[in-house]
């Protein structure tokens with residue numbers, strides 16, 4: 342990953358211009374969010390999880406804690422601590438929904454508490470803090486569960502126990518799982534029953550323990566809402582504050598290791614702390630107005646920051662409901678949106694208000710929309726239009742897709758830019774102009790600068806490597822001290838490895854990964870993302886990936902891999918190859934692209950290989966194409 346480190350070091354001797362941008366927004370106040378449902382953590386601690394004496398008595402007999410006068414908490418994340426200090430706002434406390442079941446904050450934390458007990462009692466190397474409470478002292482605990490209440494409870498349970506969570510990818514083959522587990526030296530794997538047998542076997546192969554995540558009980562059905570829930574034991578806010586103050590939090594403690602996709606090298610473990618997580622969720626809530634009025638539809642994997650932070654942790658911190666659709670399906674999404682907003686205008690409880698996805702999800706949703714009958718199209722358009730917010734990111738959103746989505750739903754997608762190492766950094770505004778083809782400006786408290794290599798950019802076009810400084814920056818690459826040091830500038834900016842520029846209004850334009858999307862053709866630096874966006878306007882092209890292949894005359898040649906539109910695909914791929922020739926494509930491109938940007942090689946495939954986040958690994962594709970005759 343970020344293979345630009347080396348080239349960056351070379352550049353460092355060259356002359357550089359720093360274009361510096363800083364968000365003018367004021368830092369968020371400590372309590373920026375409306376009172377949320379998370380106060381139920383306290384509710385849970387005081388009545389549901391354990392008998393009352395277990396929490397607050399001096400001489401309880403809970404394992405490892407009996408000597409202590411005080412409370413039962415080891416290190417705990419600032420994130421939750423802040424929540425504990427807020428005032429309750431009401432009793433509608435559903436946190437998670439999945440498969441038509443609803444789970445309250447209470448129920449999730451009950452299970453989280455049980456998980457942390459299980460971890461402490463598992464014989465792992467626990468340590469006793471100054472307050473005498475046992476904690477896992479940063480032991481790595483992997484979590485393998487589909488997006489669900491159990492996943493959330495498992496994650497919070499690991500944090501409650503003082504461990505570092507390592508979310509695993511459900512789609513990864515055993516070899517990749519073992520790489521992550523061995524690299525992060527996982528002590529235990531937590532999973533749900535459906536994955537029990539394979540995960541036990543994986544655990545055995547890397548000398549880790551295995552355990553099931555304690556079940557999370559749900560409220561019976563959607564209609565059995567929390568209004569009927571008992572809430573007369575809610576502790577006084579004074580007690581809540583005291584309780585929160587007693588937590589021995591150290592915000593700099595590591596909380597989470599997320600592995601990079603490895604699209605630019607071997608996956609690295611990106612370590613986030615309680616503090617960086619806390620900072621990030623507060624930034625997102627402020628930037629995008631998340632609130633307890635929101636219900637998110639989360640169809641994303643949770644081992645990447647998009648699904649985990651944008652669509653789970655930040656919403657929960659804001660007191661929103663997160664509804665999981667564990668596996669993205671165009672049918673599932675359209676159906677859920679249509680159910681939320683019937684065309685007769687009737688109001689539905691639990692309607693989805695926020696959706697966030699990767700560009701390919703929107704492409705596929707549009708393709709399925711095109712196949713619908715007019716009545717279904719009308720109800721889908723009507724419903725999608727009603728959402729408060731629709732966002733896109735993780736890879737470039739091509740302009741044609743953005744425009745099509747706007748014409749179908751009336752929503753101008755909010756595109757933002759992020760990376761595992763700092764989660765989110767740049768965003769188009771919630772209010773104000775969302776500029777297509779850009780990722781907006783720095784989020785609150787984020788500083789961005791562009792390292793322009795003047796020597797290779799004599800025209801001073803302002804194109805260069807994006808660097809980010811933010812309270813949400815990661816702490817380190819797990820056990821990779823050198824890689825960590827190399828990835829930062831002397832003044833603490835993280836070097837993203839992405840080539841960018843700003844437009845006339847200071848909105849950032851991502852030109853792509855320097856080592857995968859930036860091609861050098863006959864002395865010109867070209868952005869593959871820009872060419873892809875133009876080619877997608879061609880009526881016969883559904884998806885495409887542009888990449889540079891070695892060329893003896895020009896250094897690199899522009900090659901495009903095309904996936905034809907569904908209609909075209911209903912014919913024979915061979916016929917299509919004959920009809921969509923390189924010549925035809927070049928003739929069409931002439932009106933839209935400068936001559937040196939026009940592809941000189943064309944490959945037609947039925948689909949593009951994409952990872953769980955819909956990303957294409959161009960390094961692999963290049964290798965593959967070079968091997969082909």
Ligand SMILES: Nc1ncnc2c1ncn2[C@@H]1O[C@H](COP(=O)(O)OP(=O)(O)OP(=O)(O)O)[C@@H](O)[C@H]1O
Nearest residue numbers: 601602603604605735736737757758759760761851
């Ligand atoms: N809105 C966006 N437009 C263009 N590119 C984006 C956008 N959002 C994210 N990206 C790309 O995704 C990258 C971050 O993704 P992530 O941290 O998952 O890394 P990766 O490239 O998928 O994997 P690896 O870090 O292993 O190479 C960014 O560096 C950028 O290249």
